Amino acid sequence: MSPAPAAVAALLDAAMKVVGPAHVLRSPDELSPYQDQFAFAPSGAHVPGGVVAPENVEQIQAILKLANEKKVPLWPVSRGKNLGYGGAAPVVSGSVILDLSRMRRILHVDEKLAYCVVEPGVGFFDLQDYLDEHGIKLWLGAPGQSWGSVLGNALEHGGSTTPLGEHAAQICGMEVLLANGDIVRTGMGAMENSATWHLYKHAFGPGWDQMFTQSNFGIVTKLGLWLLPEPEATLQLKMEVDDVDALEWIVDSLGPLRTNGTLNQFCAIRNYMGTATRNTQRSDWYTGPGAMPDSVIDTIQRQLKVGWWDISLRLHGVDGANRANADAIQRAVSKHTDRKFEITAWKQGEPRARSGQPRATMNSMHKLNWPGGRGGFLAFSPVMPLDGKLALAQFRRTRERMQEFGFDYYGAVYLADRALMVVSEVFFDQDDADQIQRLRRLFPVLVADAKAQGYGEYRGHIAYMDEIAGVFDFNHHALRRLNERIKETLDPNGILAPGKQGIWPPGQGPAIKGRKA
C-alpha cells in the first residue's frame, strides 16, 4: 500500500516547482514534527514520506495533479495538532503530508450573524486574537489544547463547552477541492455570489457538509463556522462529588435537563485525575507495580481537596433565565445530595476571566507529565445512551480494563442531548517498552468491550481507524462499502488520505468477511 519511494521522490521534486523548495520537506529531521508525537505503533508505521506545504488553492490543485500522475497518496492536515489521534502522521507510511497550515487567512467574520469563514491553517489563537483586536463580541469554543486548527477541529468532530460546543454541527458551507482538482461549494454557497453560503444548512438538495467531516472525499479549503454571540450573562455551576458510584445519579439527574434543553452544552463530569495530572506526577504518589490502588487515590483526593467527580456546568443567556435554569438544575441533584453547586456569575462588561468563555489555552498538556519521561496519551471515546446505569457500567468496565493492563484511569463523561461519551485517556511513557506493549494490547480490548455493548467510537487514533471502523458491521459493513463506492468514484487513484476513518481505495484495507460482489 505504501507508494514506491521513487514515486514519492519524483512527486516531491516536482512539488518544489509548485510551492518553492522551502515548502517541501523530506529529511528525517524535517519530517520529525510530522510524525505521531506520542508514537506507540511499531517502528515504520505511520511514517510520512515527505511534506508539501502549499499556500493557496491553485497550488493544491497542481499537487493533486502530480499525486494522480504519480499515484502517491497525500495526507492533508490543517495544522496537524490533533495529538492524541496521531497528530500530522498518516495512516499509510510513505504518504506525503499536505500541510495546509500556510493557508491561514481569516476570510470573514460577521459579528451580527455570528460566524466566521476560515482557511485550514487558522488556529484558535489566531481567531481569538482577531476577535480581540477588532473588539468583536463573538465567542469561539477553544478546546483545552488550542494550538490546533479551527477548521480541522470542526471537521474531526471536536467540541467545547458552549451551547455551540458540538463543532461539527456548527459547520455551515464549505469550499472543497475534489481529488481531480474540481472546486465545489456546498449548500447555499453553490451559487456564484451567494448571499447565504454560511447562513443556512438545509439548502436545496442533499447536504454535503457532514460528508466532508472525518472524511477522505475531498480537501476542505474554506469553512463557514457558527460562533456564539457573547451572552448577556453566564452562570458556571461546579460541584465535587466524593462517591465514585455517584456517576449514575449525576447522569440521571442532569440527563433529562440536557435532553429538554434546560442545559444546552456538553456538560463535563471529570474525574479527580484532571486535577492530579495538572499539578503533580504519578511518582509523587505511587511507584509500585500496576495501577494506583484505592488507598493512593484516597490520599490524592484528600490532599488535593477534590472529589472523585467534578461536575462542571455552564449556562449562557439572559441572566434571569440562567438563574431559573440553575434553580431547576439544583432541584434535580438535590434529590441525591445535600451539596449545593458553587456558582460563578458573570454579566457583560464584568472581567472576562469570570465568564467561563473557553478561550484558547495550552494548559491541558500539563497532563503529559503524569507518567514521567516523555509522556503520551491515547484517548478512547465510545458513544453510549444518556443513561446513568449504563454510564457507570461503561466507566467501571473501562477502568477495570485499564487497571488490568496497569494504567491509572483518567476520564471525563460528556453529556450530549441524548448520548454521552465516556472519554478515557491512557497516559504512558513513550520510552517504556513495557508500557507501550501493554497499551497496544489494551486498546483493541477496549474497542471490543464497547462493541459488545453496542457502542462505537466517534473518533480514533490513526493506528486504530480500521479497528474502530470494523465495529460498524451492519449488513457486511454496508456503510464502509457505501463510503468506498464514493471513494472510488471521487478519487479513483486513491490519492486522498487512504485509510482515514477506515475508508480505503479499492483493493486496499481489511477484507470484509462474506462481502457481496
Place this chain on the structure above:
Amino acid sequence: MSPAPAAVAALLDAAMKVVGPAHVLRSPDELSPYQDQFAFAPSGAHVPGGVVAPENVEQIQAILKLANEKKVPLWPVSRGKNLGYGGAAPVVSGSVILDLSRMRRILHVDEKLAYCVVEPGVGFFDLQDYLDEHGIKLWLGAPGQSWGSVLGNALEHGGSTTPLGEHAAQICGMEVLLANGDIVRTGMGAMENSATWHLYKHAFGPGWDQMFTQSNFGIVTKLGLWLLPEPEATLQLKMEVDDVDALEWIVDSLGPLRTNGTLNQFCAIRNYMGTATRNTQRSDWYTGPGAMPDSVIDTIQRQLKVGWWDISLRLHGVDGANRANADAIQRAVSKHTDRKFEITAWKQGEPRARSGQPRATMNSMHKLNWPGGRGGFLAFSPVMPLDGKLALAQFRRTRERMQEFGFDYYGAVYLADRALMVVSEVFFDQDDADQIQRLRRLFPVLVADAKAQGYGEYRGHIAYMDEIAGVFDFNHHALRRLNERIKETLDPNGILAPGKQGIWPPGQGPAIKGRKA
C-alpha cells in the same frame, strides 16, 4: 426521458406478483390521486405511469430489481401529501410511483431520550395518536397541514414552531435502500445491535443522513427523529403590527435574539392574508381586475381586526426562564412600538389547548377556498440573510411581482438562527386558464429576482426543480456535477426519482454551459 409504455406495463405486471394485484394501480381513475392536485403544468407533464405500493423492505428490493431490469424510473413517496410541491407526482412522466404509505409502523418511541423511529407511511396523526394513547410526554412538531408523512416531511426540509422545528436537523440515523437493493444504516446505526443509532449524529466517518434528504440517492425506509420532551411551561407571545414597513424593525429587533438563542424556534411573522384566507373568500372583498388594491386590504384589516403583520413567538422551558426571555424580547421591540405582546402562559398539567403545542390539524387547507373554484397554491421559498432591510426589500420585490402578475400577496417570514425565509404563496383557480398562464410566467421571474440578490430556494415544486437547481451555478454547477457523479455511481440505471431536486442520471437534465469533461 419518459420510459417506454411497454416497459412500464411489464414492470407493473411483474410487480403484481410482488405486492399483490390490489397494490398495483394503473387506470386513470386510480392514478388521479397521485397527480399534482394543484396542477398548473402543461398537460402531459408529471403524469405517473402507474403505482406500486409495497408493504416491506423485501418487496421494495424486488421492485428495485425489476426497475433496474426494465429501466423504468420509480418515484418514491412516503405519503405523497406535500401538495404545494407536486404531491405524489413525479418529475418525469411515466415514472412509477413507489407508494410507501403502507409501511406505516411506528417502530420505536423512547420517551426518556425523546425520539421516535418511523417508517415512511407514518403520518403526523398516526404518531400523535400513538403518543396520546400511550401517555407519552413528547411533542411532535406537526406542520399546519398534517396529513403528510413524518419521515417525508423531515427529508424534504419541513418545519414547525418548536425548538426542534427544523425537522431535517432532528434526523438521527436512517435505514436506506440503495438502488441495487443494498441496505445501509447510517451513523452509529451502521453496527449490528447498535445501542446508539438514533442518539448521536456525529459518528465515526462521513455523515450520510443529510445526503438522503431532498435526494434521489436512496430510499429511506426507517428514520430516527428527535422529538421535544413536553416542556415544563410555555409562553406564547403575539402582536399585531399595522405598518407594512414594520417588517424591517420586527426582523432587526428579533433577529439578534434568535441568533443568540434567547428565541430558539422558527419565529413566524405572517401577513393579514393568513386570517383573511381562513375565514373568507376573495370575492367577498374584491371582484375587480388584478391584485387587490390597498383600499381593499385596509378594509379587510379593519373588518377582521388584524394588522398587516402578525408576530407569533413561543418560548418553551422552565417558567422563570421563559419569563426572563419574554422580558428581553419585549424590551427589544419596545424600541420601535408602544404595543405589548399578548401573552398566553401554560404550565404542565393545565389544559393542553393553551400550550402552543403544534398538534396535527387540517386547518391550513381552508386557504384554498380563497380564489374560488378549485383552489391551488404554489409556494416560493428563498433563503436570505437575517436582516430587516433585506427582508423588507425581498418582501416588497416579491409582492410587486405578484401584483404585476395579478395575484394577491400571501406570505410569512420565518426567522432561523442566521437566515430567514420569506415564504410567499400564490393562490389560483385551477380551472382559470388565464391565472394558470400568469402563474407559469411568474414563478421563473421570482426565482430570477432572488438569484439576482444571491438568494436560492430551500425547496421547490417538481415543475421548477431544474429552475431552482439552476441558480446554484458556482464553478459550472459544480454541486450538481458532484451530485450527478454520485447519482451515476449509486444508481447507474437512473431508476430512483430522476430529476428530483435537479439531479439527473447521465445524459438527462438540462445542459450545463461550459461544462467540463
